[in-house]
Amino acid sequence: MVNVYCLAFYFSLLSFLCQQSSTATHILTSSQPLIDGNTIVSQDGTFELGFFSPGDSSNRYVGIWYKKIPIQRVVWVANRNSPLNDSLGVLKIEEDGNLVLNRGKNAVWSSNASKSMEYPVAELLDSGNFVLRDVNDGNSTSYLWESFDYPSDTLLPGMKLGWNLKTGLNRYLSSWKNYDDPSIGYLTYGIINIHGYPDSSMRSVWKEYYRSGPWNGFGYSGQAKYEFLKADFVNNEEEVYYIYKLKDKSVVSIVRLNQTNSDGAIQRITWVEPSRSWVLGKSWPQDFCDTYSICGAYSTCNIDGAPVCNCLKGFKPRSPETWNKTDYSKGCVHATPLNCTKGDEFLKLARVKLADTTNTWVNKSMNLNECRIHCMKNCSCMAYTNYNISGGGSGCVIWSGDLVDIRQFNNTGEYLFIRMPASQKGHSGSKTRVVEIVIVTVVTLGMLLLGLGGCFIWNTKRKSKASKSELKEIVEDKDPIVENEQDQLQLPLFDLVSIKASTNNFSDVNKLGEGGFGIVFKGTLEDGQEIAVKRLSKKSTQGNNEFMNEVILIAKLQHRNLVRLLGCCIQGEEKMLIYEYMPNKSLDFFIFDNTRCAILDWQKRFHIIVGIARGLLYLHQDSRLRIIHRDLKASNVLLDTKLEPKISDFGMAKIFEGDQIEGSTSRVVGTYGYMSPEYAIDGHFSMKSDVYSFGVLVLEIISGRKNRGFYHPDHQLNLLGHAWRHWSEDKAIKLIDKSICECDSYNLHEVLRCIHVGLLCVQQRTEDRPIMSSVLLMLGSENAILHPQRPGFFMERSPLKGNELSSSDLTSYTSNEITVTMAEGR
Numbered sequence: 081m082v083n084v085y086c087l088a089f090y091f092s093l094l095s096f097l098c099q100q101s102s103t104a105t106h107i108l109t110s111s112q113p114l115i116d117g118n119t120i121v122s123q124d125g126t127f128e129l130g131f132f133s134p135g136d137s138s139n140r141y142v143g144i145w146y147k148k149i150p151i152q153r154v155v156w157v158a159n160r161n162s163p164l165n166d167s168l169g170v171l172k173i174e175e176d177g178n179l180v181l182n183r184g185k186n187a188v189w190s191s192n193a194s195k196s197m198e199y200p201v202a203e204l205l206d207s208g209n210f211v212l213r214d215v216n217d218g219n220s221t222s223y224l225w226e227s228f229d230y231p232s233d234t235l236l237p238g239m240k241l242g243w244n245l246k247t248g249l250n251r252y253l254s255s256w257k258n259y260d261d262p263s264i265g266y267l268t269y270g271i272i273n274i275h276g277y278p279d280s281s282m283r284s285v286w287k288e289y290y291r292s293g294p295w296n297g298f299g300y301s302g303q304a305k306y307e308f309l310k311a312d313f314v315n316n317e318e319e320v321y322y323i324y325k326l327k328d329k330s331v332v333s334i335v336r337l338n339q340t341n342s343d344g345a346i347q348r349i350t351w352v353e354p355s356r357s358w359v360l361g362k363s364w365p366q367d368f369c370d371t372y373s374i375c376g377a378y379s380t381c382n383i384d385g386a387p388v389c390n391c392l393k394g395f396k397p398r399s400p401e402t403w404n405k406t407d408y409s410k411g412c413v414h415a416t417p418l419n420c421t422k423g424d425e426f427l428k429l430a431r432v433k434l435a436d437t438t439n440t441w442v443n444k445s446m447n448l449n450e451c452r453i454h455c456m457k458n459c460s461c462m463a464y465t466n467y468n469i470s471g472g473g474s475g476c477v478i479w480s481g482d483l484v485d486i487r488q489f490n491n492t493g494e495y496l497f498i499r500m501p502a503s504q505k506g507h508s509g510s511k512t513r514v515v516e517i518v519i520v521t522v523v524t525l526g527m528l529l530l531g532l533g534g535c536f537i538w539n540t541k542r543k544s545k546a547s548k549s550e551l552k553e554i555v556e557d558k559d560p561i562v563e564n565e566q567d568q569l570q571l572p573l574f575d576l577v578s579i580k581a582s583t584n585n586f587s588d589v590n591k592l593g594e595g596g597f598g599i600v601f602k603g604t605l606e607d608g609q610e611i612a613v614k615r616l617s618k619k620s621t622q623g624n625n626e627f628m629n630e631v632i633l634i635a636k637l638q639h640r641n642l643v644r645l646l647g648c649c650i651q652g653e654e655k656m657l658i659y660e661y662m663p664n665k666s667l668d669f670f671i672f673d674n675t676r677c678a679i680l681d682w683q684k685r686f687h688i689i690v691g692i693a694r695g696l697l698y699l700h701q702d703s704r705l706r707i708i709h710r711d712l713k714a715s716n717v718l719l720d721t722k723l724e725p726k727i728s729d730f731g732m733a734k735i736f737e738g739d740q741i742e743g744s745t746s747r748v749v750g751t752y753g754y755m756s757p758e759y760a761i762d763g764h765f766s767m768k769s770d771v772y773s774f775g776v777l778v779l780e781i782i783s784g785r786k787n788r789g790f791y792h793p794d795h796q797l798n799l800l801g802h803a804w805r806h807w808s809e810d811k812a813i814k815l816i817d818k819s820i821c822e823c824d825s826y827n828l829h830e831v832l833r834c835i836h837v838g839l840l841c842v843q844q845r846t847e848d849r850p851i852m853s854s855v856l857l858m859l860g861s862e863n864a865i866l867h868p869q870r871p872g873f874f875m876e877r878s879p880l881k882g883n884e885l886s887s888s889d890l891t892s893y894t895s896n897e898i899t900v901t902m903a904e905g906r
C-alpha cells in the first residue's frame with residue numbers, strides 16, 4: 081500500500097514537472113526527445129501529441145488528439161502495429177534525420193524518411209499534421225515526412241485522401257481493430273481506379289462494402305444530395321485525391337472509418353460544445369441500396385421501389401428463380417443478346433449513381449457525342465457518359481464489362497447511356513389522352529414547315545410511322561434527352577370542356593394575371609386540384625412558337641425551383657398550358673410592396689435567392705439541355721405555399737446544344753431593367769445574360785427596390801449603380817430593405833455576401849460574371865470572393881455618352897414591367 085501511494089505521489093510530481101517543462105513547445109529537435117508523460121502542442125493549442133493508452137488497454141502508443149476537447153479522440157497513431165508495454169518509450173529525431181520511437185536501444189517505430197539534415201525538427205502544426213523538416217531549408221512547407229501522408233482511421237480537415245502518382249504514395253484510411261486496439265483492422269477506405277474514372281471505396285481484402293461513386297464535378301455520383309465528405313477533388317497527371325474541407329474552421333468535425341464485427345461505416349463525428357460530446361452525424365453506407373452491388377449486374381437499386389431491385393429496361397433476371405426469392409445477386413442479362421455487327425443503340429438511364437468504375441476509360445476532352453461514337457465503335461464498350469457534369473458537361477467515360485452497383489435516385493443523379501441491341505429501344509405504347517413529348521417535338525419541327533397546320537396533326541394524332549421515325553432521328557440527334565421510358569415525358573392533354581368548367585368559363589374573377597402572350601386564370605378541377613391556366617391569346621400568332629417552346633421545354637424540366645407543367649390543351653384555336661397553382665403569387669407582389677415586404681424576412685429572402693439560383697443552375701448546366709431563360713424577373717418567380725421560389729414563364733427560353741455557349745438574335749425579347757447590355761444592345765445572349773438578370777433580381781430582393789424606375793434624389797444612377805456606389809464606398813449596408821433591418825434576426829454577413837454576389841453577376845463584361853454553380857458556391861461560403869467591377873447599365877435615366885450605352889434604342893422603351901419585344905435591324 082505504502083509503495084503505491086509513494087508511486088502515485090512520485091508520478092504526480094513527475095507529471096507536474098513535465099507539464100512545466102512541456103508547455104508551449106510545438107517542436108521536437110534532435111536534442112529534445114519526447115518521453116512518455118510529456119506532450120507537444122500545436123502553436124494555436126488545438127492539437128496535442130504524446131503517449132496514450134487506448135480504451136481499457138495498458139499498451140502505450142504515440143498519437144495525436146484534440147487538446148482542448150475533454151473526451152479524447154485519437155486522430156493519428158504512430159506505432160499502431162507495435163505497441164509499447166510500458167512507459168519507457170522515447171520519440172526522437174535520430175542522426176540520420178529519421179523520426180523514431182525507441183524503447184531502450186530498440187526502434188519500435190520509424191518514419192523511414194532518412195535524409196541527413198542539418199537542423200531537423202519535427203513540428204506539430206495547427207492542422208494536426210506532424211511534419212519533419214529541415215530548419216535550414218528556407219521553404220517551411222517542404223516536408224521530409226508528414227503524418228498526413230500516413231493516415232490512421234481519421235480524416236482531418238485539410239488532409240488528402242488519394243494518390244501521389246509520381247511517388248506511388250497512396251493515402252487511405254484503415255480502421256482500428258477495435259476500441260482498445262489501434263492496430264490495422266480489416267477495413268480500408270481510399271481512392272481506387274485511378275487510371276480510369278477514380279472512385280472511392282470502403283473495402284476489405286475479401287469484400288467491397290461501399291463506393292461513394294466517382295466525382296462528377298459537383299460531388300460524388302452516389303450521393304443523392306452530395307452531402308458526403310465535403311471535399312475538393314483533384315485529378316491530374318501527378319495526383320488524384322480528395323481533400324476534406326470544412327467551411328467553418330471553428331467546427332471540429334472529423335471523418336472516421338469505423339470497423340464493427342460484421343462490417344463498418346464511414347462516419348462523420350462532430351464535437352458539440354454545448355452538450356460537450358462527440359455526436360455522430362451522417363454515416364455511410366446509408367441504406368440497403370448503398371450496399372455494393374446488392375442488385376447484381378444491369379439492374380438498379382431503388383430504395384423506394386417494390387421490389388427494390390429491378391432489371392434495366394431490355395434486361396431480364398439471369399436467374400428468375402432466385403430473383404423471385406429476392407436474391408438479386410445474380411443480376412440481369414440482355415433480354416436480346418447484343419450483336420455488335422448489327423449496330424446498337426443506347427438506353428438512357430436518368431438520375432442514377434454511375435456503375436462501378438473498375439473497367440473504365442476516360443478522355444477529359446471529348447464531348448458527349450464523340451463519346452457516344454467512340455463507344456459505338458468498340459464492341460466491348462457497354463456504356464458511356466460525361467466525365468464532368470459541372471460546367472455544362474464535358475469529357476467522356478466509357479465502361480467495358482458488366483455494369484454493377486447502379487442506383488436509382490428520385491431527383492438527383494446522373495445520366496448513363498447503356499448499350500442495347502438495336503431492336504430493344506422502341507417508342508411503342510403511347511396511351512390515349514397522353515401525348516408523348518416526342519410527338520410534341522415532331523410537331524414543332526413540323527410547324528416550321530407547315531405552319532400552324534401542325535397542331536391539327538397533333539390534336540387528331542394522325543401520325544404516319546415513316547415520318548415519325550424520320551423525325552425521331554432528328555430529335556435524337558439534336559437532343560438525346562428523349563430516350564428510355566422512365567424519361568419519356570408524358571404530358572396529359574386536358575380537354576377544353578373541363579378547363580372551361582374549372583375556370584368558370586374564363587371569368588374575370590378567376591383571372592390571375594396577364595403575362596407573356598396570354599392571360600392566366602385560376603381553375604379548380606373536378607377532383608379539387610387547383611391549377612393555373614395560361615390561355616394563349618387567339619390573335620397573337622406570334623405566340624404560337626413561344627407556346628410550343630414552353631410546352632417542350634417545361635415538360636422536360638423537373639426541378640423544385642421550376643414551376644411544374646401539368647399538361648396542355650389544344651382544341652381548335654385554343655391553346656392552353658396547365659400549371660400547378662401557386663397561391664402566393666409572384667415575388668414582385670411581395671418585395672415591392674410596402675406592407676407585404678415584411679412577410680419576407682431575411683431568412684426567407686435568402687432561401688428565395690438560393691432557390692432561384694438552384695433553378696437557374698439546373699437550366700444552365702443540365703448537360704444535355706442547356707437552357708437560357710432570357711426573361712428572369714421578379715414577376716416570373718412564383719412562390720408556393722412554403723414560399724419556395726419557382727421560376728416560370730419559359731416562353732422566351734432558348735435551348736443551347738451541347739457545346740454552344742452563346743447565341744444571338746435579331747429579335748431581342750426580355751424585360752428592360754433585367755436585360756444585360758450585350759443582349760439588349762447586340763442581341764447576344766448566353767448563360768451570362770441570365771446571370772445578369774439574376775444579379776439584378778438579387779439586388780432587388782435585398783433592397784426592395786426595382787432596378788427599372790429606381791429614383792434617388794442625390795444621383796442619376798439606377799439601382800445597380802446605386803448599389804455599386806455604396807459597395808465601393810463600403811456602405812453596402814445602406815442598401816438593405818428597411819423591412820429586413822427592422823427585424824433584428826438577420827445575418828448581416830449573409831446579406832452583404834448576397835449584395836457582393838449580386839454585383840459580381842451584373843458586371844459589364846460577360847466574362848467577369850460568374851457562372852451559376854460558382855454563384856451558388858459563393859452564396860454558401862465564407863470564403864473571400866472576387867471584387868466586382870462596375871456593373872453594366874449602371875446609369876439608366878440619362879444615357880451615358882461613353883461607350884457603355886451607345887444605343888439610343890434603349891430610351892425607346894416605355895413601360896417598366898411588361899415584357900418587351902424589339903425587332904432590331906442592326
Ligand SMILES: *[C@@H]1O[C@H](CO)[C@@H](O)[C@H](O)[C@H]1NC(C)=O
Pocket residue numbers: 165166
Ligand atoms: C515488455 O516488452 C519487452 C520486450 O518487448 C520485454 O522484455 C518486457 O519484459 C515486457 N515487460 C512487461 C512488463 O511485460
Ligand SMILES: *[C@@H]1O[C@H](CO)[C@@H](O)[C@H](O)[C@H]1NC(C)=O
Pocket residue numbers: 189190191192
Ligand atoms: C519502416 O521500414 C521498416 C523496414 O523496411 C518497416 O518494417 C516498417 O514498417 C517501416 N515503417 C513505417 C512507418 O512505414
Ligand SMILES: *[C@@H]1O[C@H](CO)[C@@H](O)[C@H](O)[C@H]1NC(C)=O
Pocket residue numbers: 219220221222223
Ligand atoms: C515549398 O515546397 C512545397 C512542397 O514541396 C512546394 O509546393 C512549394 O512550391 C515550395 N515553395 C517554394 C517557395 O519553393
Ligand SMILES: *[C@@H]1O[C@H](CO)[C@@H](O)[C@H](O)[C@H]1NC(C)=O
Pocket residue numbers: 259338339345
Ligand atoms: C462505431 O459505430 C458504432 C455504431 O455506428 C458506434 O456505436 C460506435 O461508437 C462507433 N465507434 C467509435 C469508436 O466511434
Ligand SMILES: *[C@@H]1O[C@H](CO)[C@@H](O)[C@H](O)[C@H]1NC(C)=O
Pocket residue numbers: 400401404
Ligand atoms: C417470378 O414471379 C413472377 C411474378 O411474381 C412470375 O410471373 C414468374 O413466373 C416467376 N418466375 C419464376 C421462375 O418463378
Ligand SMILES: *[C@@H]1O[C@H](CO)[C@@H](O)[C@H](O)[C@H]1NC(C)=O
Pocket residue numbers: 419420421422
Ligand atoms: C449478328 O448479326 C449478323 C448479321 O445479321 C449475323 O450474321 C450473325 O450471326 C449475328 N451474330 C450473333 C451472335 O447473333
Ligand SMILES: *[C@@H]1O[C@H](CO)[C@@H](O)[C@H](O)[C@H]1NC(C)=O
Pocket residue numbers: 443444445446450
Ligand atoms: C481525347 O479525345 C480528343 C478529342 O477527340 C483527342 O484529340 C485526344 O487524342 C484523346 N486523348 C486520348 C488520350 O485518347
Ligand SMILES: *[C@@H]1O[C@H](CO)[C@@H](O)[C@H](O)[C@H]1NC(C)=O
Pocket residue numbers: 441458459460461480
Ligand atoms: C475496346 O475497349 C477495350 C476495353 O476498354 C480495350 O481494351 C480495347 O483495346 C478497345 N478496342 C479498340 C479497338 O479500341
Ligand SMILES: *[C@@H]1O[C@H](CO)[C@@H](O)[C@H](O)[C@H]1NC(C)=O
Pocket residue numbers: 295296297313314315468469470471
Ligand atoms: C469540372 O468542370 C468544371 C467546370 O468546367 C471545372 O471547374 C472543374 O475543375 C472540373 N472538375 C474536374 C474534376 O475536372
Ligand SMILES: *[C@@H]1O[C@H](CO)[C@@H](O)[C@H](O)[C@H]1NC(C)=O
Pocket residue numbers: 384490
Ligand atoms: C422518392 O419519391 C417517393 C414518391 O414520390 C417518395 O415517397 C420518397 O420519399 C422519395 N424518396 C426520397 C429519398 O426522396
